[in-house]
Amino acid sequence: MKRCAPCSSSAAMHAELSGRPARLPAAPSDRPSLSLAEPSATSVGPGFSRAAPSPLLSLLFFTLLALALASVGQAAEIADYRVIRQAASDAAGRQMVAIRSFTADGVPHLLAVDPVALTSYDLPASQLKLSGASADAALSSTPYLKALTRYSSPPYRLQNAGAIRAENAADGVFLTVDLCPSKRPFERGLFEAACALGHGAPTPVAVAVSGVWLVSHPDEIAYLKAESAAGRLAITWVNHSYHHVYDPKVALAQNFLLTPGTDFSAEVLDLERQLLARGLAPSPFFRFPGLVSDQAAVLRLRELSLIPIGSDAWLAKGESPRKGSFILVHGNGNEPKGIKLLLPMLKSKQLRLLPLPAAFGD
């Protein structure tokens, strides 16, 4: 049986894989409970019976109830999800690249990337003007488009493909925290230490989250959202695929996302929709489970406008960070060795953390 695993094939954990979600949004337990009162007669127009509400009245009541639930619920319904890559501009005339179109609770939205800053935004489609021009042609000299080309070019390493450190002279390091599927306790102490670094300013952290972890940890996601809202964390949400399949008995070339029969696009896009349903904007970055990929996977990722993110400082594997490093640790409880190494570095303020988008461009 296929099982989920942390990126490290030597680690011990392993939660059973759950099936793919049948439908967004999140589980009913995410919804607040409401007490249902009988509609009062005074709220009903002529022609409706007080004693036995008509089907039309019932329809009206449940429509209003559904609207009320949607307005206070935590998850939006994401539908009509499409992959695009179009040049666009916002109201201020800033260049953007729209990479997904979808509806959120019926409202047309776009997921857009600032091609210079590599920051991403979930915006109502009405706030962006699509130019009609190909982003590849119009924005080919921007850091985003350059990175898409650079990190989808040969060589195609089986492990650690893509960007593994800053491409510029960054005066700091980039902390990436993987949340592969796990039933072990979340490493809250890691995030608390990161928050304490900021002294009032949000601490930048890239969180590479899998869909299986995301849907099974609502309290932890609520904590991360709250810390972000309070200005203590600035999270770049990195896609780590939905299921993060792993089989310790299988060779890497046929493991993780290279497992025969894997629906690569669904693994990427289903996770994005889960993030968007929770009000979290996916970044243009992707971390391959196990850091394992091949040429076809890397080229498909480019079609999806995502940049693969590896690491040159996987702490639990004995790699030490230096300026520009992409530090890799696991925040899902599966690799305490990495956390044990990182915490003293954070607490002694040896590390200056930078936001992952700042690793790109000049």
Ligand SMILES: [Zn+2]
């Ligand atoms: Zn992983």
